Amino acid sequence: MHNHRTTITQFIIEEQRHIPGATGDFTSLLNDVVTACKVISNLVNHGALVGVLGAAGSENVQGEDQKKMDVISNEVFLKSNEWAGHLAAMASEEMEEVYQIPSQYPRGKYLMTFDPLDGSSNIDVNVSVGTIFSILRCKGNCVNPSAEDFLQRGTEQVCAGYALYGPSTMMVLTTGRGVNGFTLDQNIGEFVLTHPNMTIPADTREFAINASNMRFWEAPVKRYVDECLAGKEGARGSDFNMRWIASMVAEVHRILTRGGVFMYPLDSKMKAKGVEGKLRLMYEANPMGFIVEQAGGAAITGQHRILDIQPSSLHQRVPVILGSKNEVELIAKYHQEMK
Ligand code: AHM
Ligand code: MG
Numbered sequence: 001m002h003n004h005r006t007t008i009t010q011f012i013i014e015e016q017r018h019i020p021g022a023t024g025d026f027t028s029l030l031n032d033v034v035t036a037c038k039v040i041s042n043l044v045n046h047g048a049l050v051g052v053l054g055a056a057g058s059e060n061v062q063g064e065d066q067k068k069m070d071v072i073s074n075e076v077f078l079k080s081n082e083w084a085g086h087l088a089a090m091a092s093e094e095m096e097e098v099y100q101i102p103s104q105y106p107r108g109k110y111l112m113t114f115d116p117l118d119g120s121s122n123i124d125v126n127v128s129v130g131t132i133f134s135i136l137r138c139k140g141n142c143v144n145p146s147a148e149d150f151l152q153r154g155t156e157q158v159c160a161g162y163a164l165y166g167p168s169t170m171m172v173l174t175t176g177r178g179v180n181g182f183t184l185d186q187n188i189g190e191f192v193l194t195h196p197n198m199t200i201p202a203d204t205r206e207f208a209i210n211a212s213n214m215r216f217w218e219a220p221v222k223r224y225v226d227e228c229l230a231g232k233e234g235a236r237g238s239d240f241n242m243r244w245i246a247s248m249v250a251e252v253h254r255i256l257t258r259g260g261v262f263m264y265p266l267d268s269k270m271k272a273k274g275v276e277g278k279l280r281l282m283y284e285a286n287p288m289g290f291i292v293e294q295a296g297g298a299a300i301t302g303q304h305r306i307l308d309i310q311p312s313s314l315h316q317r318v319p320v321i322l323g324s325k326n327e328v329e330l331i332a333k334y335h336q337e338m339k
Pocket of ligand 1: 064093115117118119120121210246247248249264
C-alpha cells in the first residue's frame with residue numbers, strides 16, 4: 001500500500017482545528033510563508049548559477065554589510081506575504097521602519113517579524129543559512145501599525161519557525177503545541193513531516209560560542225566555558241565538544257536534533273559600545289526562544305528568560321543563551337552567584 005506522508009499544509013490545517021474560532025486565515029498565512037521559504041531555498045541552492053552570491057554594496061539598519069541574498073530574500077518575503085490580507089504589517093532585520101501593507105491590498109489581523117537570511121556571512125562559502133520568522137496578533141491599530149504595536153513579549157507569539165537551507169531544506173515550526181520539523185521534497189515541491197515532536201535532551205556535553213570574543217566575556221560565561229574546556233579533570237568531570245557555525249538557525253537545529261548549548265552573551269566590547277547583545281530580540285531571540293522552550297529546552301539572557309522581556313524597540317539586541325535545560329540552568333546559576 002502507498003505510504004501516506006503528512007505535508008506541511010495538511011499538518012497546519014489539522015493544527016488549526018485545535019484553535020477555537022480559527023477562520024483559516026492563519027493557515028493561509030503560513031502557506032505564504034512556506035512558499036517564500038521555498039523560493040529562497042531555490043535561489044540559495046542555485047547560488048552562483050543564478051548570480052545571487054556576493055555583496056549587495058549596501059548596509060542595513062544595523063550598519064552591517066548586506067549580501068545580495070539578504071536583499072533578495074527580504075524582497076521575496078515581503079512580496080509573498082503582503083497580498084493575501086492576513087497581515088497588518090511586517091518588520092524585518094533588513095528594514096529600519098515597519099513595512100506597511102501596500103494600499104491596494106486588504107489588511108489582516110497578524111503582524112510578522114523576520115530575519116530573511118540569517119547567517120548570511122556563510123552564503124558565499126556554501127555553508128548553511130536560514131530564515132527566521134515570528135507571528136504576533138495585531139492588538140492595536142491594525143490599519144497602519146507602528147513599531148509600538150510590534151513590541152509584545154515573546155510569550156505572546158502565535159507561531160514561530162525557521163527554514164534551514166542546508167544539505168536538505170527543512171522547516172521547523174511551533175504554534176505552542178510542541179515543535180515539528182518538515183523536509184522539503186524537491187520532487188513534489190512540498191515540505192513533508194519528517195521530525196514530529198522534536199525535543200531537546202536536558203543534558204549535553206556540547207557547547208557553541210564564538211571563542212574569538214573570549215577576552216571580552218563576563219565572569220559567569222568565562223567560568224562555564226573554562227569548566228567545559230577543563231574536561232574530565234575539571235569541575236564537570238566530563239569532556240565537552242564544541243561547535244560554531246555562525247548561523248544561528250543551523251546551531252539551533254543541531255541543538256533540537258542532539259542537544260547542546262548556544263551562547264551569544266553580553267561582553268565588555270558590546271558594553272563599551274552601548275549595545276546590549278549581538279542578536280535581535282524580535283526576529284531572532286524570541287522565535288528561537290519559543291521553539292527551544294516548546295522542545296523542552298530553555299532560553300535566557302543570563303539574568304532573565306528571553307520570552308519575558310518587554311521589548312523597547314523593533315531592532316533591540318539581547319544576549320542569548322539557549323539549549324539543553326540543565327546546562328542553561330547551570331549558566332543561569334553562575335549569573336546569579338556572580339552578580
Ligand atoms: P545575521 O542575522 O546578520 O546573519 O547575524 C546573526 C548571526 C547568527 O546567525 C550567528 O549566530 C551570529 O550572527 C554569528 O556571529 P559571529 O560572526 O560574531 O560569529
Ligand atoms: Mg540574523
